[in-house]
Amino acid sequence: MTSVVSTRTQLADAAFAPVRDFYVSSRYARHRNDPDVCDFTFGNPHEMPLAGFVSALRECAVPRDKNWFAYKTSEPDPQAFLADRVGRELELVFEPADIALTAGAFAAIMVAFHLVLDRGDEVVFSEPAWFCYEPMLLAADLVPRKVRLKGPEFDLDLDAIERAIGPKTRLVIINSPHNPTGRIYGRDAIEALAGLLERASTRFGRRIFLVSDEPYRRLRFDGRGFVSPAAVYPWTLISYSYGKVLLAPGQRLGYLALSPLMPSGDRQALRDAMFSAQMALGWCFPNAVMQYALPELEELSIDRAALARRRDQLTGTLTRAGFDVLPPEGTFYLWSKWPAGDPDRHWNALADRKVFVMPGSIMGSPEYLRISLTASDRMVERALPAFAAMAAA
Numbered sequence: 001m002t003s004v005v006s007t008r009t010q011l012a013d014a015a016f017a018p019v020r021d022f023y024v025s026s027r028y029a030r031h032r033n034d035p036d037v038c039d040f041t042f043g044n045p046h047e048m049p050l051a052g053f054v055s056a057l058r059e060c061a062v063p064r065d066k067n068w069f070a071y072k073t074s075e076p077d078p079q080a081f082l083a084d085r086v087g088r089e090l091e092l093v094f095e096p097a098d099i100a101l102t103a104g105a106f107a108a109i110m111v112a113f114h115l116v117l118d119r120g121d122e123v124v125f126s127e128p129a130w131f132c133y134e135p136m137l138l139a140a141d142l143v144p145r146k147v148r149l150k151g152p153e154f155d156l157d158l159d160a161i162e163r164a165i166g167p168k169t170r171l172v173i174i175n176s177p178h179n180p181t182g183r184i185y186g187r188d189a190i191e192a193l194a195g196l197l198e199r200a201s202t203r204f205g206r207r208i209f210l211v212s213d214e215p216y217r218r219l220r221f222d223g224r225g226f227v228s229p230a231a232v233y234p235w236t237l238i239s240y241s242y243g244k245v246l247l248a249p250g251q252r253l254g255y256l257a258l259s260p261l262m263p264s265g266d267r268q269a270l271r272d273a274m275f276s277a278q279m280a281l282g283w284c285f286p287n288a289v290m291q292y293a294l295p296e297l298e299e300l301s302i303d304r305a306a307l308a309r310r311r312d313q314l315t316g317t318l319t320r321a322g323f324d325v326l327p328p329e330g331t332f333y334l335w336s337k338w339p340a341g342d343p344d345r346h347w348n349a350l351a352d353r354k355v356f357v358m359p360g361s362i363m364g365s366p367e368y369l370r371i372s373l374t375a376s377d378r379m380v381e382r383a384l385p386a387f388a389a390m391a392a393a
């Protein structure tokens with residue numbers, strides 16, 4: 001008998017299965033709530049939320065008029081606020097209508113897919129990648145075209161991207177600062193990518209869009225700068241989330257921003273279709289309280305110095321233990337090659353010591369692991385000897 005589940009959801013489910021199984025039925029799933037576990041897997045909080053976050057939400061939860069909790073779309077005040085703030089941050093002149101408020105980056109990405117893509121269109125992205133692009137594409141009846149990032153530094157492989165682009169390609173996704181490698185792509189790489197997309201759009205007679213997925217944009221180490229592709233390639237849509245910088249992904253807030261460099265006809269067409277796209281995808285606007293709280297939330301960040309400290313402590317111990325760490329330039333992840341030997345055995349040896357990391361196999365890179373620096377300092381302290389002992393065993 002054929003399944004009652006739609007084909008596209010079955011495809012999405014198959015692509016997502018390694019992550020889902022890891023989360024719900026693996027050895028990690030069975031132990032993640034044990035009191036003494038060191039959890040370096042997902043980018044979840046392991047300490048109490050930022051005090052300013054809690055007070056902003058508490059204040060904004062008290063209604064001031066009868067419409068306080070009425071349906072909310074992209075409300076004019078937060079749109080205008082973001083046009084100004086994001087504009088100053090990225091040195092671009094946004095208009096409020098360029099910024100659609102969304103329930104995090106997840107929703108922004110899905111809205112972008114539905115705005116510019118039709119069933120069967122191809123989308124190019126680079127691996128290792130955040131593990132949700134592929135299931136999200138499949139669930140939207142789109143065709144993922146994956147290319148590899150270029151080792152050992154995991155640079156964009158522009159030749160591979162160019163080869164992957166064909167007549168059905170309508171979108172390329174790039175993510176910087178990059179999950180899982182922590183790389184930030186510089187202006188040269190972005191300009192080269194923009195040139196390539198321009199040439200390919202002309203060659204195939206169809207405009208290729210770029211989604212620049214930037215939810216880790218504020219989480220950068222060592223004073224590194226950031227150039228948004230929206231400042232370089234006019235057909236860029238930025239997806240952003242406050243879930244990372246506030247480490248509160250359960251309270252959904254983000255946006256999809258159109259590059260103000262986009263020619264006015266295309267830009268206006270996308271603006272005009274935005275409301276319907278967000279409605280039709282299930283009203284994926286942020287809740288009222290998150291929209292009211294936005295100006296206060298914009299000022300807050302998790303402790304970046306603490307992330308850098310944990311990065312340094314772990315990098316030192318791991319390097320001495322024979323791991324090959326790629327120093328992250330941004331995000332809150334550490335990407336490393338396992339020492340020689342069997343990665344599964346290594347993973348289990350850490351799990352024996354109650355240290356759980358994200359296996360790279362989930363991101364198509366079995367020789368690697370990802371460590372989330374959102375683990376608490378106590379977890380890091382307890383885990384350091386475990387990493388050393390695992391490598392010595």
Ligand SMILES: Cc1ncc(COP(=O)(O)O)c(C=O)c1O
Pocket residue numbers: 043103104105106107130175179213215241242243244249254
């Ligand atoms: C690269 C990337 N994009 C988008 C998202 C989605 O972010 P949010 O859950 O805040 O919408 C994540 C979350 O892990 C991510 O790593």
